[in-house]
Amino acid sequence: MVPHDLLHLRRLIGNQWLTPAELRRLQEKKLRRLIAHAYDRVPYYRRLFDSAGLKPEDIRGVADLSRIPATSKAQLVELPLKDITARGTDPRRCRVTTTSGTTGVPFKIYYRPKDLTRINFGWVRTYLAHGMKVWHRIGAFRGWHHEDIKKNWYEYLGLWRRLTLSSGERPETWIAELRRWRPQVILGYAMTLNLLAEAISEGRVRNIRPKMIFHTSGLLHPRDRESIGRALGSKVVDIYGSDEGGCIAWECPVCAGYHINVDLVVLEILEGLQPARPGQEGDVVITNLNSFAMPLIRYRQEDVAALSLETPSCGRGLPLMKDIQGRIDDFILLPSGKRISPHPFYWAILMVPGISQWRVVQEARDLLKVEVVAGRDFGGDGPAMIEANLRKIVKDGMRIAVSVLDAIERNPQEKFRSVISKVRSEG
Numbered sequence: 503m504v505p506h507d508l509l510h511l512r513r514l515i516g517n518q519w520l521t522p523a524e525l526r527r528l529q530e531k532k533l534r535r536l537i538a539h540a541y542d543r544v545p546y547y548r549r550l551f552d553s554a555g556l557k558p559e560d561i562r563g564v565a566d567l568s569r570i571p572a573t574s575k576a577q578l579v580e581l582p583l584k585d586i587t588a589r590g591t592d593p594r595r596c597r598v599t600t601t602s603g604t605t606g607v608p609f610k611i612y613y614r615p616k617d618l619t620r621i622n623f624g625w626v627r628t629y630l631a632h633g634m635k636v637w638h639r640i641g642a643f644r645g646w647h648h649e650d651i652k653k654n655w656y657e658y659l660g661l662w663r664r665l666t667l668s669s670g671e672r673p674e675t676w677i678a679e680l681r682r683w684r685p686q687v688i689l690g691y692a693m694t695l696n697l698l699a700e701a702i703s704e705g706r707v708r709n710i711r712p713k714m715i716f717h718t719s720g721l722l723h724p725r726d727r728e729s730i731g732r733a734l735g736s737k738v739v740d741i742y743g744s745d746e747g748g749c750i751a752w753e754c755p756v757c758a759g760y761h762i763n764v765d766l767v768v769l770e771i772l773e774g775l776q777p778a779r780p781g782q783e784g785d786v787v788i789t790n791l792n793s794f795a796m797p798l799i800r801y802r803q804e805d806v807a808a809l810s811l812e813t814p815s816c817g818r819g820l821p822l823m824k825d826i827q828g829r830i831d832d833f834i835l836l837p838s839g840k841r842i843s844p845h846p847f848y849w850a851i852l853m854v855p856g857i858s859q860w861r862v863v864q865e866a867r868d869l870l871k872v873e874v875v876a877g878r879d880f881g882g883d884g885p886a887m888i889e890a891n892l893r894k895i896v897k898d899g900m901r902i903a904v905s906v907l908d909a910i911e912r913n914p915q916e917k918f919r920s921v922i923s924k925v926r927s928e929g
Contacts, residue, residue: 540797543588621748641685673701699733759822850891856880
């Protein structure tokens with residue numbers, strides 16, 4: 503098993519240097535295999551295909567995928583496990599990952615162990631492309647407590663040894679653990695990395711200096727990237743991934759943009775029901791080419807992004823996408839129906855001195871609730887400044903309620919998100 507895994511990793515590393523045509527042939531070969539498997543063994547997809555008048559042989563390539571209706575997390579959560587897993591799959595022998603979005607309803611995704619290994623190799627390829635070595639120690643943040651996490655087989659060989667840190671712990675605990683572990687690589691997401699960077703700066707900690715930092719989830723704002731990198735003395739590399747899709751796309755060390763792992767996923771950008779033009783923002787829909795226990799075909803990722811107009815200059819055949827604009831649910835929906843990206847809210851809040859932590863929650867179409875934790879330099883006019891800055895973004899017709907708190911409640915089982923909308927577009 504181990505030699506076979508290593509051979510697959512070697513092939514995956516080599517795939518990035520294939521030509522776009524070679525990668526397309528590889529991708530479509532995997533796609534046809536997954537489609538046939540899902541139709542034959544998964545009741546949900548058989549019903550979906552039959553309702554659309556489709557047979558597996560109708561899907562010969564990526565261009566044919568648009569004939570299949572897209573599927574959302576909300577649809578799958580409502581179905582019994584036997585409807586969305588392949589016939590013959592023993593859930594007890596699967597590896598399970600759990601994702602939770604704005605609804606707070608957990609969605610368990612089942613993978614065959616060999617498939618999850620191949621998905622994980624997509625992350626490894628990204629790390630290696632940025633100079634990570636197999637002997638580097640890793641400090642990895644997770645959104646829940648991790649007492650039961652076991653070592654992988656390769657860690658016993660001294661490869662990719664990992665210290666897992668819970669985002670539910672205090673930053674002082676993270677610093678003590680990182681000082682002890684001395685990782686060359688840190689993995690995490692923006693808010694946790696920001697809290698770590700803030701604690702390191704305030705404590706004037708000088709002995710936590712990884713060679714590289716990988717941001718692996720959520721939206722990485724340029725200001726966050728700069729402050730995290732400055733505090734930890736390292737470049738921050740952004741990766742676009744999810745439990746449903748694995749490592750979907752990653753920042754290239756040479757090109758401007760994110761390489762799409764087309765040998766692992768099919769990524770579509772849709773404007774409505776139609777493919778978006780290169781450079782045009784749209785909703786992200788993925789097909790995980792290694793999801794055989796629980797196939798995910800044309801799965802709505804609930805993100806907004808755009809394909810790049812650029813051709814890779816690094817020699818890789820993997821195509822490029824532009825910056826990810828954030829979760830769809832994190833866009834603020836104005837009374838007029840217009841959606842606003844989270845980006846302006848970062849600037850509006852962070853322009854006010856003395857804010858150590860914050861969150862904006864859209865409770866209703868016309869109500870924004872702003873929670874802030876005041877730092878040393880936060881003045882009495884801070885709430886009024888916040889409201890004035892936000893008013894420039896949302897204009898009139900929106901109520902803004904600012905609360906100054908001792909702490910913002912955080913669920914350690916979920917990723918902290920700074921901009922949350924509980925409002926859905928009727929469209």
